[in-house]
Amino acid sequence: MSIRFLDGGESCLVVELGEAINVALNRQVRALDLALEQARMEGVLEAVPTYRSLAIYYDPLIVGRDALWQQVGRLYDSLGAQDDRTPQVVEIPTVYGGEYGPDLEFVARYSGLSPEEVIRLHSEPFYHVYMLGFVAGFPYLGDLAERLAVPRLSTPRLKVPGGSVGIGGKQTGIYPIESPGGWRIIGRTSLRLFDPSSEVPTPILPGDMVRFVPIAPHVYAGE
Amino acid sequence: MQASSGDALEVVRPGLLTTVQDLGRIGYQRYGVPNSGAIDRAALRAANLLLDNEEGCAGLEATAEGPMLRALVDLVVAIVGADMQPLVDGQPVECGTAIGIRSGQILELQRARRGLRAYLAVAGGIDVPVILGSRSTCLPAAFGGFLGRTLQEGDRLQTGLVERSPAVLIGRRLPSGWLEPMGDILTVRVILGPQEDHFTPEGIRTFLSESYCITPQMDRVGARLQGPAIAHRSGADIISDSTPLGAIQVASDGQPMILLADRQTTGGYAKIAVVVQEDIGRLGQAAPGQVVRFCRVSLPEAYAALRAYQERFDALRRTWQSLPDKRASYRLRLGAGSYRVDVEGGRGTYRVHLEGVERTSEHADAQ
Structure with a gap:
């Protein structure tokens, strides 16, 4: 090469x-x-x-x-x-569906799966982190299950909350900070993906593996 | 230099978009964090040099319409860049000079009548916390600068400690040539690449020979231009990669967009060229409607230009370093004796008085 x-x-x-x-x-x-x-x-x-x-x-x-x-x-x-640095596995505790994942139902209907199957398929793989970019702390993840590929919103939302987990086309990712966005939001994590007060401001680094771990809403809310 | 001296400036009216900026954040693009920093770096550097600040001290970047500020202490400031017709207590003051402001006085920057971005430097620098190596405001990720945002009414800014006496600074003036007006057509030098091979030869000819107009879609992230479409070979998309400051990406509609300080750190559009660093500041002074032409330079030409650009700053720094304070007193110690030396003059002619011999107390006491 x-x-x-x-x-x-x-x-x-x-x-x-x-x-x-x-x-x-x-x-x-x-x-x-x-x-x-x-x-x-x-x-x-x-x-x-x-x-x-x-x-x-x-x-x-x-x-x-x-x-x-x-x-x-x-x-x-x-x-x-x-x-290469030995990759770390970063677990992303994620509440799927409900108010945190308003588009989970859409993704399920579009792909002909139950919401539970969508969650299982999305949380099963270890996703390779190709790079960070786009906005601070945003990881470009590899290889979403093909069945979960869905078109983006035709009109992007003006505000997607920080921590939102989404699917856009053949990609999945996490919005580190509140921003506009056109991806289908299926869940949210409480993990902070960007912390400017830390010299290494992101918990996920290029080369790492990411895995989404389903959690119950009350765990997210800290109850 | 940056120990805090308490509140120094209060925002009476914030202006259109006023942020704290220094020369930017280096080393964090790998985490998706843009460089940020002053768009017209030359203007901020010159304003700082006027005040004997480090070139990279933080100042305020005002856009199109400047802020109104109240001095809470005596200050020395300098305004370089866009001409916002600055006033102190309603009286016009000059851009490109060191201006003394008394506690309680009001400094007002008005609408820009030439250029777009004005830089206000303060002797001692604007003191905000250093976050990820810089005091610059990062608007997209809402951190840095003053609470990660544009200034608002009632904000109070602090300055670093000032080492020079105001009398030494006040009245200093940038040499002519530092505040040149912008012509009707702005010629911007570019280095082709990194993806010029994604464009047809005709597309590159179009880019280098036609005129492009800056649209109102411009901010600290980038400036969208409009003009004859630039033809790609086979689509605008590339595998997303790093986006250098000044990169000109061309989306599928064939229109160029120039990426500026708060740009995304990666992007998926082919980049036909990158603006040479010196011209990014000039571009940052262009308002919507400004006509831009692109002129290709080679890498050696760009290096020569960069060296000349750097030498202008070195010369500017020497202008003031070589001059002693117009009138200053030094205490000279020789053995147990102490002399007062008065120096007067400048530009190579000094008059020196040696006055009297005093016994220094420390030595006398020790014996």
Whole structure:
């Protein structure tokens, strides 16, 4: 697999490792990210791992693009399969349906399943976290059960409460903070997905596994 | 420098959209946290340098129509960027100068008649908590700055401690060339990529040769432009990846959108080019209706421009560092003796008086 270096302006080098969404490629991105972090190169400001590429932000008055290009190329060549951080499993306690998941009934009807089956199918898998993005703390999760794929709302809601668990097309995810949104909301978690007072502000990190754990409404409400 | 000095400014009227911003938050995009920070970084840096602040001190970013503020203590401020016709107690004061304001006086920024965003720096900097490495307000995630939001009537802001005497600062002025007016057509330099190969050669020609108009759909997240459609090769979608500051993404309707400080950290539209950093601030001063043209530069050209840009700030800093205070007294200690040295002048000509010899008390007492 050959890698591509792309310029995202004069202070961003995009290292593209492939052209697909799969866990193996995404792990390579994570591994390169980790190797870059450990190399502590002068002039590198931050790096953003995504599905299949690593964006490296740098100060070109300290390190030139070509020098960075070469150093990163060497890091990539010496990557081992064991370089990825051991993923943690993050459990997302989720109240499904009712006031917390107003669209659960719709998803059940659309997919021809009972609400209980929707909950079982949604809470069964371990979802790979490809990356964080979109808004603070939002995890891009992998591989929703095909039967649960539903179209988005034709008119997005102006306010979706923080913690809402939703399905949009073939994806599932969690809204970390209150925001507008067009996904079908099937539940809500009390887990705080973004806490700016913490130096690592998100409990879920790229490369982790996420699992939704059904809980009763009174557990959510803290009774 | 940032030990608090108590309430220093009270918001009488907040203006259209006024936030606390510094030069942004670095290192947290991987968690989905945008950089935020001043849109026109050059303006905030220059305003801070006028006041002997660190370049990255937090100030206020006012948009289109500025705030009215009451000084609760004596302050020195500087306003750089959009010309909001600032007034102190109703009397016009100049942009690009260090202005002394007495406790109780009212500073008013009005509607912008040139540019869009004005930066108000205060000697000592605006002091709000540092969150994730920055004092910038992150409006999309509602944290940072002043309680994570735009300023509102009655808010009270604190400043950091001031090291310089106001008399040294007041009256300083940015050299000419720092407040240039914007022309009818704004030329913005871009570096093609990272996904220019998602566009047809014709699409890239359209992008680089046609004019685009800034629409009213613009905020700290980005600016939507309107003009001849830019043709993709096969659709606008890419596998979502990182979105650099100034990236120009083109959605399926062929219209460009320039991503600014509060942008989403990842996005799924192909990015045809990225605006060079220096021009993002100029773009941030453009109001809806402004006509923009894109001009391609190479990476070496962008680096040369960036070096020149940085040298302008270095020169600005030296302008004031090389000058001693117009009139200052120093105490010079030599052995057990102490001298008063009065320095007068500037720009390379100093008159120095050495006055008298006093015995220093510490040494005398010790013996």
